[in-house]
Amino acid sequence: MKKTSTPTRTEDTRRWYEPFVPPGMNVEGELIFFLIAMLAAMCYATGFFARLFAQMDLLYQYSYGERTLIPGAVMAPFYEVFNQAWTGYFIVLLCMLGWGIYHDLYYKQDTKSIYTMRRLPDRVSFLRYTWTLTLCEVLVCVLFAILCLSMSYGFYCLMTPDGCLPDGQWTLFWDNLFYRK
Numbered sequence: 001m002k003k004t005s006t007p008t009r010t011e012d013t014r015r016w017y018e019p020f021v022p023p024g025m026n027v028e029g030e031l032i033f034f035l036i037a038m039l040a041a042m043c044y045a046t047g048f049f050a051r052l053f054a055q056m057d058l059l060y061q062y063s064y065g066e067r068t069l070i071p072g073a074v075m076a077p078f079y080e081v082f083n084q085a086w087t088g089y090f091i092v093l094l095c096m097l098g099w100g101i102y103h104d105l106y107y108k109q110d111t112k113s114i115y116t117m118r119r120l121p122d123r124v125s126f127l128r129y130t131w132t133l134t135l136c137e138v139l140v141c142v143l144f145a146i147l148c149l150s151m152s153y154g155f156y157c158l159m160t161p162d163g164c165l166p167d168g169q170w171t172l173f174w175d176n177l178f179y180r181k
Contacts, residue, residue, distance in 0.1 A: 020132035022106050027133065030099055034137050037095060038144065041088030045148045048085040052156060055081050059164055075160045078169045079176040082152055089145035093138055100134030 021027050059073040075081075107130060153173075157165065166172075 022129050037092045041092050044088035045085045048152050051081050073164055074166050075164045077166055077172050078156050079173045086145045089141050093141045096134055096137040100131050103130040
């Protein structure tokens, strides 16, 4: 009888991405970097709440220890409060594109198997090995940035007192995002 060993957890997790990276490449460091960078981007995005609470505090006046809403006060527009909350995600996105270029260069310089890859009948396999993991990481980054935007806008609308919310927040946000004024 042949004895089979059960794969360890590390071997199991390594298997899911092996078809998407150049053969022989150690990408555990890249995945750890990606997780740490995404965590840092999420932490940076929480600065939105400090700006939100600071702007909300401007809507109130304090007299004799009581906090009352200033009549006619209007909250700052969402784009000003959100400011650059997704800058961290943009930086992670650029780093991941750099990793994709590194995967490409790994083929061309380190393994020198680019010539073999070009002779294969399936020309897509080269792109699969070099860009699939990178594009998956970019997609995760973009999804987290959209989630950050959605949650921030939800908190902005929920926490702003009634009557203090300016009109046309989404239009203002997209106009200022692409600098159309």
